[in-house]
Amino acid sequence: MAAQIYSGEKYASRRREISANLAKRPEFHDSKPLPFMTREEKILESSRKLTLISKHMNEIIDPSDKRELYHLNCEVLGIEGNPMALHGDMFIPALTAQASDEQQEKWLSRALRREIIGTYAQTELGHGTNLRKLETIATYDVDTQEFVLHTPQITALKWWPGNLGKSSNYAVVVALMIIKGKNYGPQTFMVPLRDEKTHQPLKGITIGDIGPKLAYNIVDNGFLGFDHYRIPRTNLLMRHTRVEPDGTFVKPPHAKINYSAMVHVRSYMITGQAIMLAYALTIATRYSSVRRQGQIDTTQPEVKVLEYQTQQHRLFPSIARAYAFVFAGAETVRLYERVLQEVETGNVSLMADLHALTSGLKSVVTHQTAQGIEQARMACGGHGYSQASYISEIFGVAVGGCTYEGENLVMLQQLARYLVKSAGLVQAGQSSKLGPLVAYLGAKSDSTSLIDRTPTPGFAEYVKTFQHIARKQTLKAAQKLFGFMEKGDTREVAWNKSTVELNRASRLHTRLYIVEAFVRRVEEVADPRLKEVLTDLLRLHVNYELLDVAAYALEDGFLSSSQLDYIREQLYFYLAKIRPNAVSLVDSWEFSDRELRSVLGRRDGNVYENLFAWAKASPLNKTDVLPSVDKYLKPLMESARASKL
């Protein structure tokens, strides 16, 4: 099953080898539990391990393999980030996609060797979503052939970029490019921030950390201001865009080609989110198979809480989602790598499809992942609330994905733009022009669903029902938009009046895509035993997801209430059928205890012994009487006693 999750036996077994290798190297392990460390201690500890990784990487992984490096990072550094997180996630991808060959020779090679540390500085105090209104400016000085970076007011300060505050000495900075008074929109520049020897900020640079956050606190998200800071013309990233010495601007083949580092993260983060969801579910499912509380049959001993239907309903649909997301994530990574190669040859035709797909998936997956992790926390009762479970940290890190790389409700609108265009083609009788992701929009719907009406064993009837719902909502929302426009609203005003409905269409389209990705993968499985288990999980998934959106199919009679009853019964049937495999389904992700960092979710199942040992190790328990008691509580009690006398 691990080979299914990790897209092949080769990587699944490499993960095992890497974990086994690390198990024998205590210097790579956390020196104490992360929840007991201050932020400063965590950063120091992470930097220590990062240095070890850099030194010994070749002995443990193939450094050219991104997935092996990702696994090494998960095991050793963990999810709370590290001082070079953005270096790998965005700085190198930005240089790879946007720097010219000559620039890559100069900077990418140094970045890959870790001679320099970089980040991606785009968001500002006043603007994150609306890139066209960023306020940092890069004005071209023809005489000196330099760009002058400047922060004209406080809202123009770069704010949020990861590892900007303290760790990075370079950044790919996004600024509005002004040449001879003309604004050429957001462009990307390679900018030195700190002296390479002393690490002191360079003259003209104001820089620092923005302070503690909900989670992800090993990362020094930072602020950055420029005071008429000069960089050479050749620091504009020039793979696709160019500015000649005389200030002539050479347009890229696609207007949004500079957004590639964001699309990179959106493509990869689907897998990252699936893994974080699977972490939380591994902890909660293992714990639920140890925790005994209450009886189902009063003549029998107390049961494991995993026997309760409510507990199964709380956890198993999310287990199915984690599988669905990892399968969909593998597809987005493949598409991203393909688009990257095609763009190299000047073919930008798939950029819009990739952008639409990843915008929708990013939004739906992060939202459902956060929901699933929070349910996993509650499924652990009181112990879920303790940081010993580590689920609160996993939640804090994962939920950041709802905001970074484009606020979810904004990114759903990006997909909606694509859907509306497609709906326009359908309306104009040009369905043959629809791309493969939206071809279903042009198909004719049956009048009713055949779920429970026909003995087809596969998933075709479910897929058709999801397609019907997504198609109906897309066409309806587009019609609403067109209707407002026909009545005289500008497109922008009409758009704003239709966005709740448009975003619903985007979600339904994305949920359909996720179901289809799951079906595609299950159909490929050859081993009959694995196929059976995955088919059960997929059945659970389609029934659960369909119930969640059933209102759309009930309102036009596509599904009847008796069909809904059938779907519910199927859901309950598959909850019970999956129960014996539940622990194996989470164990199949093969997370080591080191990687999970959860006292509650350890493989040995010795929950109570482990919790007690953890509590005893709490720094508060080093002494029996705390200084706060000596200083305040004792005098308080003493004076209360004295006043009674």
Ligand SMILES: CCCCC/C=C\C/C=C/C/C=C\CCCCC(=O)SCCNC(=O)CCNC(=O)[C@H](O)C(C)(C)COP(=O)(O)OP(=O)(O)OC[C@H]1O[C@@H](n2cnc3c(N)ncnc32)[C@H](O)[C@@H]1OP(=O)(O)O
């Ligand atoms: C191996 C396993 C690995 C697992 C890895 C796991 C985890 C990975 C990572 C972990 C994450 C770690 C750290 C997190 C770091 C977070 C970093 C950041 O947050 S960086 C900052 C991100 N910021 C944003 O995302 C800003 C969001 N805003 C935008 O992207 C844009 O402003 C916009 C909303 C897209 C609008 O842009 P604009 O105003 O320029 O465009 P529009 O006028 O709306 O649209 C015009 C047109 O262009 C199309 N378009 C827009 N973007 C793209 C694109 N990227 N590609 C192709 N096309 C694009 C848009 O659709 C319109 O098309 P049309 O409708 O046809 O006119």
Ligand SMILES: Cc1cc2nc3c(=O)[nH]c(=O)nc-3n(C[C@H](O)[C@H](O)[C@H](O)COP(=O)(O)OP(=O)(O)OC[C@H]3O[C@@H](n4cnc5c(N)ncnc54)[C@H](O)[C@@H]3O)c2cc1C
């Ligand atoms: C953990 C984390 C890490 C980050 N790392 C980086 C980084 O490395 N580099 C970097 O540059 N940035 C980074 N960011 C910033 C991040 O990318 C932005 O915060 C994000 O893109 C959202 O933008 P915003 O903050 O401007 O939100 P806003 O746009 O201000 O959102 C506020 C509200 O307004 C709504 N809204 C905004 N515009 C519209 C619209 N057009 N239509 C409808 N509703 C709208 C949103 O839906 C939301 O409800 C990070 C953020 C976080 C949380």
